[in-house]
Amino acid sequence: MSRPPAKPSTPDRRRDNCFDLLRLVAALGVVVQHAVEHLAAPFLWFAPGSGRWFGDGVPMFFIISGGMVYASARRCREQGRPWRDYLRNRLLRIAPALYAYAAVMAAFLVLSGIVAGRALVGTQFLGWLGSTLLLVPVYHPPLLAEFGTGVVNGSLWTIPVEVGFYLLVPVLVLAAARWSFAAMLAGAGVVAVAGVALLAAAAEHGGDGLGGRLLAVSVLPWLGFFLLGIWWHRVWDRAPQSPWVALAALAGYVATAVVRRHTGDGAEVAVALLGGLPLSYLVYWLAYHGGGALRRVTDRLGDLSFGVYIWHMPVINLLLWAGLDGLALPGTAAVLVVVALTACCALLSWHLVEKPALRLKSYSSRPQQAGTAAPSPPPNRAVDRAGATAR
Numbered sequence: 001m002s003r004p005p006a007k008p009s010t011p012d013r014r015r016d017n018c019f020d021l022l023r024l025v026a027a028l029g030v031v032v033q034h035a036v037e038h039l040a041a042p043f044l045w046f047a048p049g050s051g052r053w054f055g056d057g058v059p060m061f062f063i064i065s066g067g068m069v070y071a072s073a074r075r076c077r078e079q080g081r082p083w084r085d086y087l088r089n090r091l092l093r094i095a096p097a098l099y100a101y102a103a104v105m106a107a108f109l110v111l112s113g114i115v116a117g118r119a120l121v122g123t124q125f126l127g128w129l130g131s132t133l134l135l136v137p138v139y140h141p142p143l144l145a146e147f148g149t150g151v152v153n154g155s156l157w158t159i160p161v162e163v164g165f166y167l168l169v170p171v172l173v174l175a176a177a178r179w180s181f182a183a184m185l186a187g188a189g190v191v192a193v194a195g196v197a198l199l200a201a202a203a204e205h206g207g208d209g210l211g212g213r214l215l216a217v218s219v220l221p222w223l224g225f226f227l228l229g230i231w232w233h234r235v236w237d238r239a240p241q242s243p244w245v246a247l248a249a250l251a252g253y254v255a256t257a258v259v260r261r262h263t264g265d266g267a268e269v270a271v272a273l274l275g276g277l278p279l280s281y282l283v284y285w286l287a288y289h290g291g292g293a294l295r296r297v298t299d300r301l302g303d304l305s306f307g308v309y310i311w312h313m314p315v316i317n318l319l320l321w322a323g324l325d326g327l328a329l330p331g332t333a334a335v336l337v338v339v340a341l342t343a344c345c346a347l348l349s350w351h352l353v354e355k356p357a358l359r360l361k362s363y364s365s366r367p368q369q370a371g372t373a374a375p376s377p378p379p380n381r382a383v384d385r386a387g388a389t390a391r
Contacts, residue, residue, distance in 0.1 A: 018290035019064050020298035022283060023305035026057035026064075028339065030155065031312040033057070035338040038149055038316050041331035051261055056279060058158055059225045059272065061309075063280045064287075065162065066229025073169045075363065077177070083170050085362040090166040094306070095135065096357035097349050098159065101310050102132040105152060114147050114321075128152070136160045138217050148317025155313050157217045164219030165226050172230070181234060188227055192273075195220030200269045224273045228280040236284050246285045252278035302355060307346030315341045 033053055036043050046053040069090070076086040106129060109115040119125050124141035131139040137156040144152050175184040199221035202212035215221060232239070256275030260268050298304070315338055329337070 017287040018294045019287045020303045021294050022287055023061060023064055024298060024308065026060040027305040027308040029054045029057040031308060031339055031342055032335055034312060035316055035335045038320065039334055041334040043332050043335040059276055060279065060283060062222055062225035063229040063276065063283050066226035067233030069166065069169055070172065070230045071233060073173045077173055079363065081363065086170065089361045092357050092361055096353050097306055097310060098132065100349065100353045102129060105314060115143065119143060135163050148320040152317065153313045155309060160217050161219050161222050168219060185227060185231060188223065192224035192227055195223055196269055196273050203269060221269065225276050228276050232280055232284045241285060246282060249278035249281040253282065302350040304346040304350055306354065307349035308342055311345035312338065312342040315345065
């Protein structure tokens with residue numbers, strides 16, 4: 001049976017939001033946290049080791065990613081597209097920026113003399129470069145120990161977590177279509193709780209074993225945050241959206257953050273996921289009630305969050321390697337230097353690499369602009385009978 005013609009694209013209220021800005025805020029929170037830690041430079045009220053800073057930028061990323069990526073996969077199925085179109089879109093979102101980073105850093109490491117020419121064909125350098133190109137940039141060879149902290153970019157552990165989620169999402173979409181959204185969420189929730197329990201157990205035993213390290217960079221212990229994003233994306237239209245509820249969620253999140261500071265490593269993982277519930281409500285409330293002025297910030301600058309996240313640790317390591325951390329700069333000024341240099345790198349990454357790459361996507365979960373024809377879905381494909389109810 002032939003698929004009916006696609007309806008003209010209309011504005012989607014779900015995209016009238018501030019998610020891009022919230023991702024940027026989360027990324028900048030991570031930048032400040034790492035700059036204070038590695039440069040030993042206090043920033044405003046945040047002193048090294050004090051913990052008085054928003055430390056959940058990465059979970060916030062995962063929450064937003066959960067809703068957005070699930071929507072993209074569901075749209076792929078609703079349009080009758082092959083899953084390779086979805087995977088291609090996901091690859092275009094992260095690989096070009098990551099590959100550009102790998103190329104620039106490889107050139108810098110060689111030109112600066114940190115890596116000798118003969119080491120370019122050695123297993124350590126090729127392992128570092130290869131792991132980055134394969135989207136699992138978690139190999140940190142001793143060869144690079146002289147650069148800054150000794151790890152070129154330890155923040156990229158989130159890349160294999162995100163890729164693991166990308167691969168899992170089609171299974172979740174198919175499960176929701178086969179059974180129901182609630183059944184899919186319940187089953188995935190059991191897996192998420194098991195992942196947290198395993199990571200907590202590993203943390204209680206030091207977490208230094210190979211199994212613990214591999215678990216920490218897999219999607220399992222972080223799946224709960226992605227699922228929260230998926231859930232809110234589904235129910236937000238029916239959820240209470242009062243500022244008083246938002247304030248209560250803020251109080252709940254702060255309470256869990258305080259409790260985490262007084263728990264062991266194992267319990268901290270579970271409390272962090274518990275705090276993800278009020279945090280996820282706050283994320284969605286701010287996204288849809290932040291107003292047009294906030295949304296226009298990223299409309300004008302671009303979606304800089306991924307570039308900020310990728311480049312902040314190379315910037316910090318460069319300052320450490322060059323000895324600039326020893327300059328008599330006030331702590332806040334030193335952190336602002338990191339933020340400014342990182343923002344410059346992110347602007348270049350977005351406008352030269354990421355934005356052009358995203359134009360190659362097969363389809364988009366964002367609404368088409370007026371006067372722009374939406375890509376036609378492939379003909380003669382069955383319509384997902386559950387797709388229309390997955391909103």
